[in-house]
Amino acid sequence: MANYVLVHGAWHAGADLQGVASHIQAIGHDVHTPTVKGNGPHDSKMVGLSEAIESIVQYLEETASEDIILVGHSSGGMIITGVADRSPHRIRRLAYWNAYVPNDGESIQDMTSPQVVAAIEALAAERVDGSVMLPFPLFREAFINDGDLETAQKAYKMLNPQPMQTFRDKIRLSTNPADMNVGKSYINCTEDTVASHSYPWHPRLSEKLGLFRLVQIPGSHEIGFTHPDRIARAIIEAGRD
Amino acid sequence: MANYVLVHGAWHAGADLQGVASHIQAIGHDVHTPTVKGNGPHDSKMVGLSEAIESIVQYLEETASEDIILVGHSSGGMIITGVADRSPHRIRRLAYWNAYVPNDGESIQDMTSPQVVAAIEALAAERVDGSVMLPFPLFREAFINDGDLETAQKAYKMLNPQPMQTFRDKIRLSTNPADMNVGKSYINCTEDTVASHSYPWHPRLSEKLGLFRLVQIPGSHEIGFTHPDRIARAIIEAGRD
Amino acid sequence: MANYVLVHGAWHAGADLQGVASHIQAIGHDVHTPTVKGNGPHDSKMVGLSEAIESIVQYLEETASEDIILVGHSSGGMIITGVADRSPHRIRRLAYWNAYVPNDGESIQDMTSPQVVAAIEALAAERVDGSVMLPFPLFREAFINDGDLETAQKAYKMLNPQPMQTFRDKIRLSTNPADMNVGKSYINCTEDTVASHSYPWHPRLSEKLGLFRLVQIPGSHEIGFTHPDRIARAIIEAGRD
Numbered sequence: 076m077a078n079y080v081l082v083h084g085a086w087h088a089g090a091d092l093q094g095v096a097s098h099i100q101a102i103g104h105d106v107h108t109p110t111v112k113g114n115g116p117h118d119s120k121m122v123g124l125s126e127a128i129e130s131i132v133q134y135l136e137e138t139a140s141e142d143i144i145l146v147g148h149s150s151g152g153m154i155i156t157g158v159a160d161r162s163p164h165r166i167r168r169l170a171y172w173n174a175y176v177p178n179d180g181e182s183i184q185d186m187t188s189p190q191v192v193a194a195i196e197a198l199a200a201e202r203v204d205g206s207v208m209l210p211f212p213l214f215r216e217a218f219i220n221d222g223d224l225e226t227a228q229k230a231y232k233m234l235n236p237q238p239m240q241t242f243r244d245k246i247r248l249s250t251n252p253a254d255m256n257v258g259k260s261y262i263n264c265t266e267d268t269v270a271s272h273s274y275p276w277h278p279r280l281s282e283k284l285g286l287f288r289l290v291q292i293p294g295s296h297e298i299g300f301t302h303p304d305r306i307a308r309a310i311i312e313a314g315r316d
Numbered sequence: 317m318a319n320y321v322l323v324h325g326a327w328h329a330g331a332d333l334q335g336v337a338s339h340i341q342a343i344g345h346d347v348h349t350p351t352v353k354g355n356g357p358h359d360s361k362m363v364g365l366s367e368a369i370e371s372i373v374q375y376l377e378e379t380a381s382e383d384i385i386l387v388g389h390s391s392g393g394m395i396i397t398g399v400a401d402r403s404p405h406r407i408r409r410l411a412y413w414n415a416y417v418p419n420d421g422e423s424i425q426d427m428t429s430p431q432v433v434a435a436i437e438a439l440a441a442e443r444v445d446g447s448v449m450l451p452f453p454l455f456r457e458a459f460i461n462d463g464d465l466e467t468a469q470k471a472y473k474m475l476n477p478q479p480m481q482t483f484r485d486k487i488r489l490s491t492n493p494a495d496m497n498v499g500k501s502y503i504n505c506t507e508d509t510v511a512s513h514s515y516p517w518h519p520r521l522s523e524k525l526g527l528f529r530l531v532q533i534p535g536s537h538e539i540g541f542t543h544p545d546r547i548a549r550a551i552i553e554a555g556r557d
Numbered sequence: 558m559a560n561y562v563l564v565h566g567a568w569h570a571g572a573d574l575q576g577v578a579s580h581i582q583a584i585g586h587d588v589h590t591p592t593v594k595g596n597g598p599h600d601s602k603m604v605g606l607s608e609a610i611e612s613i614v615q616y617l618e619e620t621a622s623e624d625i626i627l628v629g630h631s632s633g634g635m636i637i638t639g640v641a642d643r644s645p646h647r648i649r650r651l652a653y654w655n656a657y658v659p660n661d662g663e664s665i666q667d668m669t670s671p672q673v674v675a676a677i678e679a680l681a682a683e684r685v686d687g688s689v690m691l692p693f694p695l696f697r698e699a700f701i702n703d704g705d706l707e708t709a710q711k712a713y714k715m716l717n718p719q720p721m722q723t724f725r726d727k728i729r730l731s732t733n734p735a736d737m738n739v740g741k742s743y744i745n746c747t748e749d750t751v752a753s754h755s756y757p758w759h760p761r762l763s764e765k766l767g768l769f770r771l772v773q774i775p776g777s778h779e780i781g782f783t784h785p786d787r788i789a790r791a792i793i794e795a796g797r798d
Contacts, residue, residue: 213527216499220529224557258698268530272519278754286695288702289750291775293532316706454768457740461770465798509771513760534773 077144077167077314079106082131082158084149084174085237086209088114091230092148095299098307109134111154113238120206120236124182124244128157135165144314146170149269149296150237152280153177153246159255160248168258170313172306173267173276173296176283179248183241188274199239206236217268219297230300253285260313261287264294264306288313318385318408318555320347323372323399325390325415326478327450329355332471333389336540339548350375352395354479361447361477365423365485369398376406385555387411390510390537391478393521394418394487400496401489409499411554413547414508414517414537417524420489424482429515440480447477458509460538471541494526501554502528505535505547529554559626559649559796561588564613564640566631566656567719568691570596573712574630577781580789591616593636595720602688602718606664606726610639617647626796628652631751631778632719634762635659635728641737642730650740652795654788655749655758655778658765661730665723670756681721688718699750701779712782735767742795743769746776746788770795 079099081092089108096106112130113122131154135143145166147155152174159166175186184192199207209218211231219227252259261281270276281287290313292298298306320340322333330349337347353371354363372395376384386407388396393415400407416427425433440448450459455475456468463471493500502522511517522528531554533539539547561581563574571590578588594612595604613636617625627648629637634656641648657668666674681689691700696716697709704712734741743763752758763769772795774780780788 216527216529220531221553266530266532271523272530273523282753282755286698288698289748289754290702291748312703457768457770461772462794507771507773512764513771514764 076103076105078140078142079104079144079146079310079314080135080140081106081108081310082111082145082147082151082154083108083114084151085241086234087148088233088235091233092299094303095307095310098304099310102311104311107138107140111151113241114235116235120204120238121240122238123240124153124157124246127238127241128154128161131158132161135162141165142167144168144170146172146310146314147174148172148299149174150183150241153183153241156248156252157246159252159257160250163255163257166257168260168314169252169255170260170262170310171281171284172262172310173264173269174280176252176280177246177248178251178283180245182243182245184243185245186280188271191271195242202236204236205239207239207242208236209234217296219295219301220268221266221293221295222297222301226300230297252283258316259284259287260290262290262292262306262309262313264296264298265291266294267296269296317344317346319381319383320345320385320387320551320555321376321381322347322349322551323352323386323388323392323395324349324355325392326482327475328389329474329476332474333540335544336548336551339545340551343552345552348379348381352392354482355476357476361445361479362481363479364481365394365398365487368479368482369395369402372399373402376403382406383408385409385411387413387551387555388415389413389540390415391424391482394424394482397489397493398487400498401491404496404498407498409501409555410493410496411501411503411551412522412525413503413551413554414505414510415521417493417521418487418489419492419524421486423484423486425484426486427521429512432512436483443477445477446480448480448483449477450475458537460536460542461509462507462534462536463538463542467541471538493524499557500525500528501531503531503533503547503550503554505537505539506532507535508537510537558585558587560622560624561586561626561628561792561796562617562622563588563590563792564593564627564629564633564636565590565596566633567723568596568716569630570715570717573715574781576785577789577792580786581792584793586793589620589622593633595723596717598717602686602720603722604720605722606635606639606728609720609723610636610643613640614643617644623647624649626650626652628654628792628796629656630654630781631656632665632723635665635723638730638734639728641734641739642732645737645739648739650742650796651734651737652742652744652792653763653766654744654792655746655751656762658734658762659728659730660733660765662727664725664727666725667727668762670753673753677724684718686718687721689721689724690718691716699778701777701783702750703748703775703777704779704783708782712779734765740798741766741769742772744772744774744788744791744795746778746780747773748776749778751778
């Protein structure tokens with residue numbers, strides 16, 4: 076049985092992935108869903124990208140995890156790339172799930188369309204603690220388009236403000252993902268419109284992985300809430316040898 | 317329960333959508349499928365776009381419809397955009413189903429590839445009453461590719477000649493769709509090749525809506541005949557709050 | 558009942574398509590899966606494209622096949638195009654299945670991205686008999702991404718080295734596919750990453766067919782091994798009138 080570590084995206088925390096994890100655990104796999112620093116209930120919102128990455132590096136050291144299938148959702152793609160660069164000996168395969176794939180020197184904002192960057196910066200300017208929050212109408216239409224209103228409202232209540240600096244910081248890597256000596260997969264949910272389909276997750280970002288395995292399924296960015304069983308199966312297809 | 321008005325596309329009439337409507341009604345929703353002026357059995361084929369739009373504006377006034385989820389298929393996207401501009405108080409949400417999304421001053425031909433415009437104009441030149449008709453081989457391969465021959469023939473017999481001027485007329489809008497203060501959804505049938513996939517419905521036209529909800533399902537342009545239950549479910553997912 | 562001839566792609570042989578054929582035969586259709594010259598167990602690997610095409614032209618003559626639905630997978634698209642050009646009277650419909658669609662004077666390499674051409678040529682340079690072979694990691698990730706490891710290994714063992722010249726030779730056609738007077742379909746497996754999705758099978762190559770019928774299904778390039786029932790159904794939808 077395999078050893079999965081699932082890294083959540085912006086505005087989320089590890090607990091949000093419990094629904095997905097339980098479906099993977101039911102097959103007999105080991106699954107962990109740590110919370111990235113900056114998304115914990117008492118964390119400062121001034122956390123930057125390197126601190127966020129370092130929190131998962133430390134988590135893997137404390138748990139002495141090895142032979143991991145490391146899955147990153149959305150901005151979690153930055154985290155797993157940084158972790159794989161710092162702790163390659165712990166990783167069996169990287170699986171990006173509608174996730175950013177950075178090369179050395181790139182930030183999330185560098186991989187985002189100028190219109191969205193401007194919108195996110197405007198939202199961040201409304202707050203004073205270094206964080207940014209999603210308005211519900213945006214979340215409901217563009218993030219969880221495949222859910223009903225009740226599911227959308229329930230999911231929205233679980234969100235927490237995202238440290239804005241994690242979007243702006245450029246990652247430092249000694250090796251770019253295409254050159255990393257681990258297996259790589261990309262899961263693309265075909266109705267994920269967080270990256271607009273004229274500036275899409277796949278193949279725009281996925282192909283930065285070099286040789287990779289594509290898994291595609293129907294679903295929105297928040298498929299973890301709307302169809303946790305379906306994304307769990309996709310994670311298993313992405314993670315297997 | 318919600319109040320749906322489904323507006324058919326070119327060459328069709330309201331009755332063609334009865335199969336779809338019955339699946340939505342079965343859940344308890346109210347559904348109406350008016351025929352746009354120019355597609356009725358005794359209508360002149362010299363009808364232009366503004367007359368076509370006006371016929372649905374009047375239909376909504378006569379039926380005193382409010383809080384409508386207004387769905388437009390194909391060229392019905394022109395109609396629902398025009399109706400929403402003239403009667404915004406009646407609309408809860410616009411749902412475009414592989415439909416044209418016009419800004420002020422645009423015609424269907426303006427949103428169509430030059431090769432297809434030329435082909436349509438050549439077909440129109442074969443007729444003398446101001447209409448254009450689809451040859452069966454084109455309909456069978458490009459419109460109803462997911463149906464069997466019997467379904468294709470049955471659907472083809474229901475078509476009526478389309479007033480050509482509705483393709484050429486430029487719409488007049490006081491507000492473009494992206495700025496309209498209603499919910500917006502786009503349903504994309506992934507095997508719809510009426511707009512070629514190198515010049516596609518989505519995201520080329522859908523993203524003109526600004527913030528919108530994407531619903532995608534397998535199916536051809538004529539899914540209303542081939543899988544009415546599937547498009548009915550998609551319309552409900554597109555139309556709900 | 559219809560008469561299907563399925564032409565395999567590079568590295569494969571007719572026997573590899575038996576799983577697919579049996580699902581089509583079960584419905585009552587006639588199905589044949591000849592092996593293209595150069596892929597038989599005792600064939601020279603110096604075979605070029607015209608010899609490969611000629612072997613299927615001869616097969617159809619020997620079997621006196623008529624009214625054929627001629628299906629080509631991958632590089633089999635070159636074969637069926639050449640056969641249709643030489644023996645148009647035998648063909649009812651051409652169905653391309655994630656296949657190359659050549660115009661007169663084009664080779665497979667001409668329709669392949671420069672990076673992949675370079676990679677294939679480098680692999681060919683490792684061998685001395687005129688053939689090229691796929692390394693297992695490339696096959697596992699990019700060709701059979703929707704299979705488990707056991708299926709991937711089993712499929713890999715069935716491969717045979719491909720005559721490299723069949724990739725380099727430019728086809729000679731008297732009529733390009735768009736102008737051929739037969740029905741045309743294109744089956745696109747949506748997770749087929751043998752052609753990268755930034756330089757894709759569909760619509761880049763499919764639209765060279767002119768008027769054609771699109772059938773799309775989930776699946777990798779090796780869906781013949783991973784989901785033979787699903788591709789069999791797609792072939793029937795592509796092949797029917």
